[in-house]
Amino acid sequence: MTVVAVVAEPPREGLVLQELAETTPLSAAEAADLYAAAYKDVLRAVDASGGDLLVNYRSDVDIPDEHQGEQSAEDELRALARxxxxxxxxxxxxxxxxxxxxxxxxNTITHLLESEEVKSAAAVPPTTPLMARTHVDGAAMKLRNNPVVLGPSLGGEVYYAGFTDTIDFQGAYEPPAVETLATRAVDAGHDVEYTExxxxxDTADGLTTLVTMLRSRVTAGRIVPEFTTKLIxxxxxxxxxxGDPTLVRD
Structure with a gap:
């Protein structure tokens, strides 16, 4: 089984998705709500898959004072996970x-592969609500024959990075992350495969694309991520x- 680490922060106003509050009709509080909804949808997808779910959360001591909450980061993320x-x-x-x-x-991938000796491990952000069980399981299948599997996103980002062997991770997510990770993988002598x-x-372009895809799926009667779809x-x-796709509110 692939251990899938969801690398997350507590969804607090001003701490997460701040760019959306500056570039979309969403307020900082609404952006935090969107992060929480997407986090729950991602957890549901990983939990439903054949992988093992690991929530890799940001330590309270690493969170700026202005973003400290009434609960610890772990307790807050556990409550949402329930x-x-x-x-x-x-x-x-x-x-x-x-x-x-x-x-x-x-650090997470290296620890899982070398210290815990798992066969494969992946890191995903909690911001890809369209990632379904089939994507997680499909990537795990590709990892059986490829040391590195990347899930590309808009703007050269990645929503999935899976490994059966380590690479040089220093600066490996420098933009464009999908290209940088592939370069590090090839430098380590690894073949690279890709998912959908x-x-x-995380960005206005990404949210714009997501909104159109979700509305299309609802119209077509297809499966959608529950929490994010309801919030949107x-x-x-x-x-x-x-001529220029723009997010608006009814």
Whole structure:
């Protein structure tokens, strides 16, 4: 089984998805709500897959004073997880180690592969609500024959990075992350395979794409991520396109 580490922060106003509050109709509080909804959908997808769920959370001591909450980061993320998965006791929660995205993901993957001797491990952000069980399981299948599997997103980002062997993770997520990770993998002598491209909600472009895809799926009667879809509907988000797709609110 692949251990899938969801590298997450507590969804607090101003701490997460701040770019959305500056570039979309969402407020900082609504952006935090979106992060929480996407986090729950991602956890549900991993929990439903054949992989093992690990929530890799940001330590309270690493969170700026202005973003400290009434609950600890772990307690806050556990409470949200209980709304998404059937048995929270089957999920692992471990604190992140590292001061950058590359370091946090790299330390987690390296520890799992070398110290725990798992066969494969993956790092995913909690911001890709369209990532379903089939994507997680499909990537795990590809990892049987490829040491590195990447899930590309818009703007050269990645929503999935899976490994059966380590690479040099220092600065491995420097943009464009999908290209940097592939270069590090090839430098380490590894073959690279890819999964389907999916949007994340980290940027206005990603959220715009997600909103159109979710509305299309609802219209077509297809499966959608429950928590994110409901929130987007509650917020009245939709896309207008007069030559330039733009997020608006009803």
């Amino acid at each position: 709304e998404a998965v059937d048995d929270i006791d089957e999920a692992r929660f471990e604190v992140q180690v590292g001061t950058s995205r590359s370091a946090r993901a790299g 491209l999916l949007p994340t909600v 509907d509650d917020l009245g988000l939709r896309v207008e396109d007069d």
